Amino acid sequence: MIVSEIFYSLQGEGFLTGVPSVFIRLAGCPLRCKWCDTKYALDAKAGRDFSVEEIIKTIKKWPSRFVVITGGEPMVNLELGGLTAQLKKIGKHITIETAGIKFIANLDCDLMSISPKLGNAKMADGVSALNVAVLNELTANYKYQLKFVIDFEDDLAEIKQLLDKIKNIDLDLVMLMPQAATRDELLEKSEMVAELCRQSGFVFCQRLQILLWDGRRNI
Numbered sequence: 001m002i003v004s005e006i007f008y009s010l011q012g013e014g015f016l017t018g019v020p021s022v023f024i025r026l027a028g029c030p031l032r033c034k035w036c037d038t039k040y041a042l043d044a045k046a047g048r049d050f051s052v053e054e055i056i057k058t059i060k061k062w063p064s065r066f067v068v069i070t071g072g073e074p075m076v077n078l079e080l081g082g083l084t085a086q087l088k089k090i091g092k093h094i095t096i097e098t099a100g101i102k103f104i105a106n107l108d109c110d111l112m113s114i115s116p117k118l119g120n121a122k123m124a125d126g127v128s129a130l131n132v133a134v135l136n137e138l139t140a141n142y143k144y145q146l147k148f149v150i151d152f153e154d155d156l157a158e159i160k161q162l163l164d165k166i167k168n169i170d171l172d173l174v175m176l177m178p179q180a181a182t183r184d185e186l187l188e189k190s191e192m193v194a195e196l197c198r199q200s201g202f203v204f205c206q207r208l209q210i211l212l213w214d215g216r217r218n219i
């Protein structure tokens with residue numbers, strides 16, 4: 001599989017924020033979000049070919065039990081199941097970070113971290129990044145969290161409309177995070193997002209990687 005990068009850092013977002021984790025970034029994503037912070041990994045060939053064995057050997061040099069498979073969009077990778085099976089075999093806690101655009105059954109996955117892309121991601125005309133059927137399958141079959149990027153106050157209404165369409169959603173697992181590429185932008189938008197969390201009851205999602213390292217990579 002084509003791997004963009006493997007590195008060791010702290011999980012920056014979601015309910016596992018702050019947990020030291022090994023990140024495996026797979027190359028390739030069919031979406032093109034305006035504010036994507038991993039554009040270098042969007043092309044399916046943007047990396048080096050690794051075997052599953054090579055990935056396992058690489059991650060063993062770090063002490064963490066927590067592994068995050070990210071992208072790009074890992075759920076479009078046909079070899080994902082082979083990788084998660086091997087990770088589970090060596091006792092890893094596995095998070096898969098996805099935009100929620102594709103469902104794969106029976107993956108070894110401890111946390112499906114789903115970040116559906118709203119209108120603020122500004123895809124090209126006619127391209128929708130939302131697939132309600134896939135979101136229903138993911139939330140019904142995996143332990144999950146739902147993280148939404150907030151750029152404007154109005155985004156909350158779009159989130160509520162979407163959540164109304166997903167069956168049996170656990171609203172305690174919904175998180176809102178500020179759209180930001182830099183520490184200044186994060187701090188600037190955090191108060192607005194915090195207020196939306198107070199209004200809605202959704203959880204404020206920190207973006208620790210931006211707060212600590214201000215957009216620098218792999219620290």
Ligand code: SF4
Pocket residue numbers: 029030031032033035036037038039042071072073099117
């Ligand atoms: S889904 Fe994620 S990786 Fe793909 S373009 Fe959007 S932000 Fe970037």
